[in-house]
């Protein structure tokens with residue numbers, strides 16, 4: 001599903017965040033809204049007054065004397081209630097939040113202190129922290145209704161410094177009922193003072209998702225392309241737990257992680273007993289992965305022995321384990337009950353084979369970019385019906 005479009009911007013330079021209104025609103029409800037004027041929508045001047053900005057699919061023939069973007073290349077994806085940001089210099093319109101989706105994210109920075117071989121969001125070394133923080137503070141203020149789950153993601157969120165604490169504090173006061181999951185490499189948590197300060201935020205529903213790719217330091221450091229990362233991440237996991245911060249461990253499965261998967265889950269069971277959830281995740285064919293595909297690719301069909309062994313090992317020891325980003329037709333039936341619909345709505349793809357598949361309602365499908373690279377064993381399942389997959393928000 002489309003997230004961005006562009007048009008021609010006038011009358012503003014700083015970015016504007018607002019809620020799309022496709023119908024005219026009463027004047028006292030316009031200050032947070034961006035009025036969208038669709039094709040054949042004959043809005044009068046009075047209809048356009050008082051909004052944060054105007055978005056117009058076609059050419060706007062008169063200057064309304066306020067920020068506006070017209071001549072949009074696409075607008076079908078914009079719905080009433082979506083929260084978007086408008087960029088004055090480029091005419092970019094980016095969707096930040098769509099209330100009707102199951103998975104919601106707060107994207108906080110493109111910067112990172114690791115450089116993982118399969119990173120789906122390759123880091124960029126430009127200082128986006130202040131601008132994105134201000135945008136996200138506005139976004140949090142506009143989100144309604146509050147979602148049950150929200151994922152804080154980047155880049156590496158802890159690189160925000162004090163701004164991360166500002167964001168989480170705002171989330172705590174604006175939507176304390178929303179469960180927050182922050183995806184971090186965990187390295188910053190190795191500093192006891194940092195972990196203590198994070199815990200002192202006292203958010204009632206926050207947890208960390210921290211990747212660990214091997215029980216062997218050299219292998220983990222190679223995957224994340226950062227020497228010493230294993231030691232920092234493991235120390236960070238312990239510091240988080242010591243301070244009462246809930247943690248999940250994430251493992252991306254590929255040719256470099258599969259050989260030691262059995263050892264890794266034993267390591268987690270013996271050394272990270274406090275971990276509340278382990279997510280074993282399929283590879284995304286985006287970001288850095290295509291350029292490193294020769295080193296990373298293994299067909300998921302070919303690691304079912306290792307995956308089944310790891311899941312069974314954890315499950316019989318009462319550790320909570322899930323499989324993300326895998327198609328039911330590629331997984332062994334014994335693993336179906338651990339499979340989650342983890343792919344964000346806008347990233348999900350189903351192939352032509354899926355149309356006749358009895359497992360379609362329970363299957364999480366593929367990433368959109370898997371159209372270029374996916375298992376050779378995708379096939380429609382005729383019967384019996386697989387078990388129902390848990391519908392909780394499991395986000396990647």
Ligand code: SF4
Nearest residue numbers: 327329354357363379
């Ligand atoms: S054929 Fe499609 S819907 Fe069926 S299990 Fe495979 S990926 Fe899922």
